[in-house]
Each structure stands twice: as C-alpha cells, then as structure tokens.
Amino acid sequence: MSKDRVGIIGIGQSAFRSRRDDASYPELVREAVTIAMADAKLDFDAIEAIVYSLSPDAMIGIGNAERLGVDAVGGRRKRFLRINTGGSTGISSVAAAYYHVASGLCDVVLTAGADKVGECGDSQTVLNKIWDPSFERSLPLGTINMLAMSGVRYMQRYGMTEEDMARVTVKNRRHASLNPNAHLRKVVTIDDVMESRTISWPIKLLDCCPQSTGGAAMVLASEQYIRDNHLDAVWITGLAHRAETYWMGDRMGTNPTAEHADAYALRRSFEQSYKMAGITDPAKQVHVAELYAPFSNTEFHAIDAAGLCKPGESVPMLREGKFDLDGWIPVNPSGGTLCTNAIAVTAMARVAETALQVWGRAGAHQAKNVRVGIASGNGGDHQIFGTMVIEA
C-alpha cells in the first residue's frame, strides 16, 4: 500500500434549508463547487476527475440527474463518475475520490452533489421502493418504520427510553443552533420532543431528520501535490465500506449474525478504518465524531458501533453529557443528520464537518483540542456503511 497520504484541501457546503426556490438543482451543485474551489484556492484546471454524489433519482424527480450535473461541476473533458449508495452516497463519493488519488491515477479530484428533498412530497413512497417486490413490497415499509423497529429492539436490549431518544434531539439541536449551515436550528426541550406527534412508535416528529435542500463539495489531493504547492490540508488516514444482509428479518430470529438493534457492518467498517489509521483504542484516540443518524435512536447504535463505548453504554453516557460539544467526545457537533438531511450529500457533510473540526475551522460549533475525527454514512436498511478517520 502506498505511504503517500490523501488530503482534503477544499470544502463547500450550502446553508441547508427546506427549499431553495431561488436555485435549480444544477445551480445548487454549482454553488457548492464554487465555495469548495475558493476554499481550495486552486485553479479549476488542476481538477483531474469528478465524482458526482447523487442518491436515488426519484428523490429529486430527475432521472440520472448527473447528466444535468456535468456542467455544474465543470465535468466536460474530465474523468466523471456518479456514485449512489443511498444514504451513504456522500461518504461513498469521497471514498471514490480518495481511491482516484490513492491509486496514483490523479493528483486532484473534486466530489460534489446536491439534493432537493424538500421538493419531494413523497419521500417515504420513494424509500418504500427499496424493498424487494417478491416478499416485502406489500408491507408499508419505509426508512422511518424500519429504524423504529431497530429502536424497539434497542430499547429491549439496552434499556433506552423515549426520553433518552429525546435527549439526542435536544443535544443535536443545541449544536445545530451554532451551525449556520444546519437546517433545523431551533433549540428544543425533552418535553417538546415527547409532546410532538408520534410518527412510527417510538419515533416522534422531533426524533426525525428534516427533508433538506442544499449542496456540498470537497477537493482531495495527493500528499505530494499538497507539499509541492504548499497547500493546507487535513488527512484521510482510514476508510472502509461494509455491507450486511438485505433481510431485516434475518437480523432477528434465532441467532442473527447482524442484530437489527445494532449496526453490525458499521462496527466492522469502523474496525477496518481504525486498523488502516493505526487506531487501537478509539475511545482514547478519537476526539470528535460526525455519525450518520437520521433518527434520534440510531445515534446510540452508531456511537456503540464506532467503538466509543460498549454496546448500550452510549445511552447513560449521552444522559451525562459525554457527547455534548463541550463533553468527552463531541458527537455530531454540527447538529448532524438529525438537523440536516439533503440525502445525496448528507454523508459528505459528515466527512466535511469532521474535516473542519480537526482543521480547527468549524466556527461557533468548533470542539476544543480535536486532532482525530471520525465520520460515517449509512445507506439502505443497514446495507452500506461507509466510515472514515480524518486527522489534522
């Protein structure tokens, strides 16, 4: 394996909102690219390849919208590739950009995308279609109720309560209130969450992520290029993707390999990322985490799977404030997916926010003394888990 590292040299994010009636889809992508290129302080000619970050077409209602995106990312006459791994698309796109550089094929690669989920009136209708037509399509499955069922099993195994779930929302909203790019920035109380209407028990309205609109882009470069051009960078020192069984019912039953309450393949993915980065004790060596968790309960199994504590210990630790911005290991200092979910770039925002944290550039939601951060993205129903370790 090459010893030459891959660095992040530019980051662009929209201020995410429910809708952006002032901008078409490609204009949103262009906006993110413009911010990222200005951040990288590079001429666009330096970009050798573009990885286009776009999750299911039906969410924005444009078939193969990477076609529309070619111009927005300046993709004419360059290597160009679209990535779609559902909710983990953004981190998968950063991984694909990484591989372009790590392979020695390119020195500088751009990854970019956008989403307009706020324009889709039927996002759960779209997501219902990820289930197999032979056996499961007759059920009203969606991402909310599949993770509600994960929550029900997590409650039984580890004693999580509805109030514990509410505490995740309260924490992340407090963090988001400090992040100008976050979508839901209003601070809420445990009572506010508990009194919000039940969507799919135990998940209530304020346990849910919003449907967000906005774009994100990142520029990655080889260590040699970064040195030669005297650029500022943070480094991707570990990365992995892991999958687990399609069948939700196989994550229950007599002796499941991958328990539906937990995030089995996310744990495996983190283990591989840590091994690559030389991290042997994440609870001691990781300083900050941006973990993909679109519903409050799922932040617990993500923290567990990241190895920051034993399974289920995340619940009392979160209660004690261990994952607050000024706590032991801040989790989702940006407010996370729970406060902003523009699906095509949500997992890219996890990488971008982790990079900003270890870079010391996160602004009002900057955590103190953080040099090693982790990011994750989840796609499908536990199928595609992407993870990264990012270091200053």
Place this chain on the structure above:
Amino acid sequence: MELLGRTETWNITYDHALGEIASYFYTQIRDNARIYGRRCAKTNHVLVPPRAFSDETLLPTTEWVEVGPGGTIQAFTMVYERFNNLPDPPYAFGYVLLDGADTALGGYFKGVDLSDPKKAAEQLAIGTRVMTKFAEKRTGDGLDFWFERA
C-alpha cells in the same frame, strides 16, 4: 422577484416476475393457507421468507419446510402518520419468528387497539406469542395473512 415552480408526478407500472421460490411460497398461502420456508442443508437454518440460496453458505437451499402458524414477535411499530401511497394510519406491523423458522417474516398485526401507543406497544412487546391468520379470499400476496395475539 417572483419565483415560479412546476408540479410533476411519476406514476410508473412494473410487472414483476416473482420467480419460482416466491411463486411456490404464495401459491401455498393462496391454496392451502400454509407458510413455507427453505432449509439450507449445511447450516440447517430455515429461511423465511424462502430463499433460493443461503447468504451464509452461498449454497442453494434444498428443502421446503412448513413453519408456523404460531410464532413470536421480534419487532413491531405502530404508524400514526399519513404518507402518500401508503396505507391509512394507524396500523401496526413488524416481524414474527414463526415456529420452525430461523429468520423472521414481516406482516401486519391486527386486533390490537392502537389508540394509545404506549398500551399498544405493551400488547406487541418483543416475545409476545402470535398466530398467523389467513384471509378467506386469498390472491397469493403478502396481504393474504397477518398476525394476531395468540
């Protein structure tokens, strides 16, 4: 300035072939009100819904095994929100480990008062025994059966 929009609807019809395994599963439900899984000869695990191959061994499954009609609840949720193109709320559904099976099968839960989510959650707690019920008129579909507390 005035900002304009455009409303678009996607309405696409697919005619999916279910394949031999799912076809046998649904014809048994339709004609005999029986639920079958497939056994992997190497692990002895009975997979429900039935699979042509085991994802553990990657070997073809070898045998049809009748499972249920009794079982235990493995996961549940009650949905109170209305979503376009999905059933009218409230409804409860989840996964049941049918007797003789090693993996859980999805289906609706009926016969539970859903007016109070907390009370309904107690009625559907993980481990609760249920029975599979079959519709009188069956069409060979996942909605031909559901689960009720035993």
